[in-house]
Amino acid sequence: MKLFNLGELNWRQSQLIYHALAYKNIESLVFHSSKDSFMCVGLHQDPRDELDIDYCKKNSIGIFRREIGGGTVLLDKDQIFYNLILNRNHPKVPFVPESFFRRFLQPVIDTFNELGIPAKYRSLCDLVVNGKKISGNGGGEIGECKVLGGSILLDFDYERMANSMLLPADIRSRFVDLMKSNLTTVEKELGFIPKKEKICSILSNKFEELIGPLTNGSVDLEINKKMAELDKHYSSDSWLYQRGTKQIGKEVKVCEGVYIFYNVFDTKNGSLEVTFEIKDNIVKKITFSDSKIMSNITSKKFQENFANKIYDRNKLYNEIIEFLKNNGVISAT
């Protein structure tokens, strides 16, 4: 199997490379970084719902919609990206997504451990250190292949990430606070950042133990041609701004189990924004944009009803509607 250890690429190339390899059905492992910052959304997301596009444009932050799963992420030079590309009939590829992540993230965990960082797997596909995320991952089928994509956070610009997202100001500052308390980096864990070459060398050794010997590959004309072809497609508005999944309410994900969920309801007394902070998939904090819309008694009842509930987005939304109707806050019709 081929190893493409590509160093720093421009931001578009850093995404095009693994899509092209998958469409060319070239089983491979790829390491790279992006010279520039960009926001990358998952296949089922629409950048218009996720990103402050004007802010991104003004600050030269690119936007890419990838073909693999997961949510919105800021990617930049302070991360090492890895992609594992295997044919879907490869004997080591499990059918169940969670097994896929668990198996192919083990070399990344082993790499962290060798660096002296006690990272662990946290379902569904985060790697965490003392409960804080240090690596985010996604996967999916591209052409004939199954692809893992992830990054090692060497350092992270929390403010840049939050500013690039389409969020109300109050939610944005809470998002930054939650990221700071739930995300960590190699720099924070070790007090320094080892050379990227050293980290990639450990990564390739650990992956070899799982998937067998790797030989160095180079990006040839055929791969370049495929990248150019895909670049046209991925930069078109019809791809980038394709309709995303219809969602109820707005969910901002910090890491597995940690979210902000909010929604504006048209009540009899005006608009009411209700915000939930969720940790370990449990509702921990509920706030209202306007304390006068509901009576103190109803607000207290709301808190009692929803605090400490297990978070299930659609269920929660329907229960809020039900509560607001039953308590005369919104019309029953």
Add this chain to the structure above:
Amino acid sequence: MVLLVQLEIKGMKFPLDRKYYTKDGAHIWLKQERNLVKIGMDAFAAEMSKPLTAFIVNKGLVNSGEEIGSFESTKYIGKFHSPISGEIISVNEHVLINPQNINENPYKSWIAKIKPDKNQKTNKYIIEGKDKILNWINKEIKKFY
């Protein structure tokens, strides 16, 4: 004599009143309904892809085996293919907004309705009948359990 209406294998049900598309682990059921064919995920795919968090299917003309949409489970994207050639004339919006319905009840959660082309070619990947389905599912289970 009791008429067998479905197979039950490892807790997963496979009704015998429909066909199954089996190419590359697709696990899609097909059921004729007047002049249309309803399609959806079978119990095996519904179980393996728990919990589905997103599902998108596009309407329009399709060829057999062509990708018509995608789904997401645990940050993993799978592709959804059409088992037959024809025109997708309707998608189940309710299910696409609440894809976990597929996990919970795969045979009531149809995903798309296709008006099939009149001249369908024989497709070896579409199977029906107790013995063929049993043989196929047992092979799939050996692969993945």
